Amino acid sequence: MWRGLIEEYRPFLPVEHATPVITMLEGGTPLLPSRLGTPYGIRIGVKYDAANPTGSFKDRGMTVAVSKALEAKASGIICASTGNTAASAAAYAARAGFRCVVLLPARGVATSKLVQSLASGALIIPIRAPFDRVLRLARQAATRFGLTLVNSVNPHRLAGQKTVAFEICDVLGRAPEALAVPVGNAGNITACWLGFKDYRSAGRIDRLPRMIGVQAAGAAPLVRGRPVSQPRTVASAIRIGRPATWEGAVQAIAESGGQFVAVSDDEILQAQVALAGEGLFVEPASAASVAGTFKLAREGAAPSEVICILTGHGLKDPEVVLARATAPRSIPPTLDALASRLSGTPSRR
Numbered sequence: 001m002w003r004g005l006i007e008e009y010r011p012f013l014p015v016e017h018a019t020p021v022i023t024m025l026e027g028g029t030p031l032l033p034s035r036l037g038t039p040y041g042i043r044i045g046v047k048y049d050a051a052n053p054t055g056s057f058k059d060r061g062m063t064v065a066v067s068k069a070l071e072a073k074a075s076g077i078i079c080a081s082t083g084n085t086a087a088s089a090a091a092y093a094a095r096a097g098f099r100c101v102v103l104l105p106a107r108g109v110a111t112s113k114l115v116q117s118l119a120s121g122a123l124i125i126p127i128r129a130p131f132d133r134v135l136r137l138a139r140q141a142a143t144r145f146g147l148t149l150v151n152s153v154n155p156h157r158l159a160g161q162k163t164v165a166f167e168i169c170d171v172l173g174r175a176p177e178a179l180a181v182p183v184g185n186a187g188n189i190t191a192c193w194l195g196f197k198d199y200r201s202a203g204r205i206d207r208l209p210r211m212i213g214v215q216a217a218g219a220a221p222l223v224r225g226r227p228v229s230q231p232r233t234v235a236s237a238i239r240i241g242r243p244a245t246w247e248g249a250v251q252a253i254a255e256s257g258g259q260f261v262a263v264s265d266d267e268i269l270q271a272q273v274a275l276a277g278e279g280l281f282v283e284p285a286s287a288a289s290v291a292g293t294f295k296l297a298r299e300g301a302a303p304s305e306v307i308c309i310l311t312g313h314g315l316k317d318p319e320v321v322l323a324r325a326t327a328p329r330s331i332p333p334t335l336d337a338l339a340s341r342l343s344g345t346p347s348r349r
């Protein structure tokens with residue numbers, strides 16, 4: 001039985017025997033084959049990290065960060081977030097009995113993420129500024145008010161997030177040829193790369209994957225090589241113009257012989273639809289990893305095997321789907337009405 005990632009990967013994590021473990025048995029998420037690469041003659045597998053307890057990969061880092069904060073007898077935690085970090089921090093703080101202060105950009109956080117944080121009892125403070133400015137405030141506030149910062153600039157977050165690389169290698173029995181990751185604040189791509197390197201040092205794998213970091217075209221500082229002052233994209237989770245872990249991301253790409261890729265909002269939404277066609281409902285930021293892989297494949301530049309990390313659940317951001325769907329009209333409860341409605345719709349196969 002899966003014991004949560006701290007127990008599963010204890011030798012690779014900064015935990016001691018005495019560290020109190022705050023867990024919701026996160027990790028152990030499905031690694032699935034898909035038909036997505038078939039038109040391009042490549043294999044695309046997906047790591048469905050939306051299956052974590054709060055619906056995003058953030059729980060991997062949060063179990064370690066909150067356990068370490070409890071060990072250090074912190075009085076509470078604080079984060080800046082585009083939504084998912086907040087939802088995860090709020091849930092793990094509730095479990096640890098911590099106060100949780102969440103600073104969010106006042107505009108552009110998906111409603112469900114806000115609802116998750118509210119439900120877990122976090123103190124939510126919208127800030128009238130973009131994410132990067134909100135993160136700066138959170139860092140200052142952590143020092144001033146004696147709270148533990150649980151953004152990915154906290155090394156314990158990165159340590160926990162490394163485990164996604166371990167899990168992929170454990171299932172495949174090797175590293176994949178390439179790993180595609182959506183990039184916002186750049187903690188996750190940094191953590192994944194550290195994870196693969198740890199596994200190689202430990203002799204668990206003998207070669208490393210190529211890293212593909214995917215950003216939304218309107219919020220692509222790492223692709224452009226300079227910060228973006230007004231990031232714009234439908235993928236609100238990665239609407240970040242000045243990634244905090246810039247160097248780590250650049251190093252992951254350089255050392256692995258990989259690349260950054262920018263994808264348009266249309267490409268992101270098309271990838272979201274393609275994933276839904278595989279039964280996988282993800283939020284737009286998640287679909288970016290697949291959109292970037294599709295883009296490389298169209299250019300003939302994709303590796304023959306790519307594992308895409310699907311970072312967050314589609315239910316996190318229903319507005320994006322609703323905005324593009326036609327609301328279904330109701331019918332009377334008769335077979336005739338049903339027959340006429342069915343006759344107007346195409347069958348799937």
Ligand code: F0G
Binds near residue numbers: 082188
């Ligand atoms: N995918 C999703 C669903 C995210 O929520 C995030 C980041 C990323 C990808 C990018 O990961 O920042 O490590 O490069 N969300 C952060 C948050 C910023 O506050 O929830 P990253």
